[in-house]
Amino acid sequence: MPELPEVEIAARNLTRWLQGKTITSAHIPESRVLRGRSARAITAALVGRKVLRVDRRGKWLRASLDDDSSVFLHFGMSGRVVRRALDAPTERSERARVDVGATPASRASIRYLDPRMFGHLSIESEDIAAWTELGPDPLVDGIDTRTFAEALGQRRRAIKEVLLDQTVLAGIGNIQATEALWLARIDPRRRARSLEVREVGALARGILRSIGETLARDASPEVVYVRDAAADNPFRIYGRAGEPCPRCGAPLARVVQGGRATVFCPGCQR
DNA sequence: AACGGAACCTGAAAGC
DNA sequence: TGCTTTCAGGTTCCGT
Numbered sequence: 001m002p003e004l005p006e007v008e009i010a011a012r013n014l015t016r017w018l019q020g021k022t023i024t025s026a027h028i029p030e031s032r033v034l035r036g037r038s039a040r041a042i043t044a045a046l047v048g049r050k051v052l053r054v055d056r057r058g059k060w061l062r063a064s065l066d067d068d069s070s071v072f073l074h075f076g077m078s079g080r081v082v083r084r085a086l087d088a089p090t091e092r093s094e095r096a097r098v099d100v101g102a103t104p105a106s107r108a109s110i111r112y113l114d115p116r117m118f119g120h121l122s123i124e125s126e127d128i129a130a131w132t133e134l135g136p137d138p139l140v141d142g143i144d145t146r147t148f149a150e151a152l153g154q155r156r157r158a159i160k161e162v163l164l165d166q167t168v169l170a171g172i173g174n175i176q177a178t179e180a181l182w183l184a185r186i187d188p189r190r191r192a193r194s195l196e197v198r199e200v201g202a203l204a205r206g207i208l209r210s211i212g213e214t215l216a217r218d219a220s221p222e223v224v225y226v227r228d229a230a231a232d233n234p235f236r237i238y239g240r241a242g243e244p245c246p247r248c249g250a251p252l253a254r255v256v257q258g259g260r261a262t263v264f265c266p267g268c269q270r
Numbered sequence: 271a272a273c274g275g276a277a278c279c280t281g282a283a284a285g286c
Numbered sequence: 287t288g289c290t291t292t293c294a295g296g297t298t299c300c301g302t
Binding site for chain 1: 274281
């Protein structure tokens with residue numbers, strides 16, 4: 001379930017699990033998530049390498065290894081990383097596994113799971129275009145309103161669709177775009193270039209707020225009681241078409257833009 | 271160049 | 287209950 005906040009959590013976890021550690025073994029079956037090299041070649045390139053650091057930009061992860069190569073990982077729609085005991089059984093959706101740790105207490109198995117296989121995993125000697133061509137990352141770089149406004153001013157498409165373009169801002173997905181537009185009271189169907197400067201500012205704040213709240217929630221999962229219905233969907237309007245707008249009470253509407261569902265409030269998003 | 275739509279996949283939930 | 291349909295938080299490619 002990966003937009004920027006989830007990938008940021010994964011980056012923090014991978015840093016804790018892998019930074020400074022040497023990969024003692026790797027188990028990688030052939031699958032379509034692997035790019036450029038065979039499973040066998042990727043496995044061989046990983047074993048014996050130390051992980052120097054893990055970085056995130058947008059929805060991409062980059063693990064720098066001690067031979068100047070890097071692992072690039074993208075979660076697609078259904079990717080995630082987990083830590084398991086060394087002897088935990090292989091899971092159906094397991095696409096890659098590396099084992100680390102020199103001492104018995106520190107040994108662990110880090111696994112990339114991805115049932116739908118829309119993700120990407122590759123080893124590269126240079127940064128890939130998908131990484132270098134990303135726009136500013138809201139968490140890493142912040143959002144400069146002037147730069148953002150200039151980018152939006154060149155686009156004729158709907159603002160919602162433009163927010164999903166990773167070269168404008170990196171890391172925004174369907175949920176964050178939907179939530180941020182609601183926070184900013186902007187109709188997702190408006191052309192990007194039609195936004196006033198103050199609306200661009202409101203949108204930038206909405207994006208940072210939505211990402212920040214999702215991140216805080218994901219980083220400190222509260223105990224959720226089974227009977228608590230709100231636990232299912234923590235978002236303000238995403239996935240809530242037909243329900244009353246939490247701000248003005250009008251029924252939330254659903255439209256499809258660029259093949260993706262958009263929920264918005266016809267009452268207070270203008 | 272820019273746009274809409276299809277394609278790539280599996281699995282969970284909703285519908286009948 | 288069980289089969290069928292729909293939908294999913296992403297990206298890329300293809301034809302217009």
